[in-house]
Amino acid sequence: MKSAKPLRYSFIIPTLNEGGYIGACIESIKLQPGDDFEIIVADNGSTDKTVALAKLAGARVISVSQKGLSHARNQGAKVAYGEYVCFIDADGRMSKNWLVHARKLVTEKDLDFVSGLTVFHHSKWYKSIWFNVYTLLAYSFVWICDRVFKKPPIVGNNLVIRKRLLEKLGGFPAVVAEDVYLTRKLWQESGSRGTFAPTMIIYYSSRGFEATGYLQTILYWLRAIHTPTSQENYAYNSKR
Incomplete structure (x- = not known):
């Protein structure tokens, strides 16, 4: 993971009491x-033990006092050494060739950003199917935007993006559905090049759906997309 040559990628994991997840997340990146x-x-x-476990696993840990998922992501990006910053949330597990696909796309096609595929996992197979109905619907929209309209959206919890582009966009806005609002800003910019890559898979827990309720969660997101809603009182473990 550490090298004498310049780092090209910086993985950013925002956390708030993620002791039950952070170790496995970091290991999937390593x-x-x-x-x-x-x-x-x-x-x-x-x-909880999030910070201690993250350090034990070999991550560089920074403290972000301003509350909110976007503030944590933005501060992580600010101190990153990499040319590209990669975003994953603490309850995510990267597929083993995620970075292989990311490297290939940004290098061979000289892309500024690539969004990957999020898949929800539950120990009960029928719940995995139910929760991934959302994935099917959401990524149908992502695929159409990318392949038909040539305007790929940003997926905030499965993303590799050139650091200077993220800075140019002002970072993630501090609202719920932050990636939707960042995508709107991105589409107004000329010259950036990106794509959606279904081979870049991150597996996520279904904890948010279960904590808040499946339909209630989706309705909350839809309202947030229509009317900006602060992240200040938005629990990390309820974001999905």
């Missing part, structure tokens, strides 16, 4: 082939 990346945990005030 299993990515190559030594051109670093792992940054941007902690938003955890009171």
Whole structure:
């Protein structure tokens, strides 16, 4: 993971009391082939063992006092050494060739950003199918935007983006559905090049759907897309 040559990729993980997830998340990143990346945990005030476990796993940990998922992501990106910043949330597990696909796309096609595919996992197979109905609907829209209209959206919890482009866009806005609002800004910019890559898979827990309720969660997101809603009182574990 550490190398004498310049780092090209910085993985950013925002956290708030993610002790039950952070270790496995970091390990899934460390299993990515190559030594051109670093792992940054941007902690938003955890009171459990998140910070200790992240350090034990070899991540660089920074403390972010301003509350909110976007603030944590943005501060992580600010201190990143990589040319590209990669975003994953603490309850995510990267597929083993995620970075292989990301490297290939940004290098061969000289892309500024690539969004990957999010898949929800539950120990009960029928719940996995039910929760991934959302994935099917959401990514049908993503695919159409990318392939038909040539305007790929940003997927905030499965993303590799050139650091200077993220800075140009002003970082993630501090609202719920932050990636939707960032996508709107991106589409107004000329010259950036990106795509959607279904081969870049991150597996996520279904904890948000179960904590808040499946339909209630989706309705909340839809309202947030229509009317900007602050992240200040938005729990990390309820974001999905």
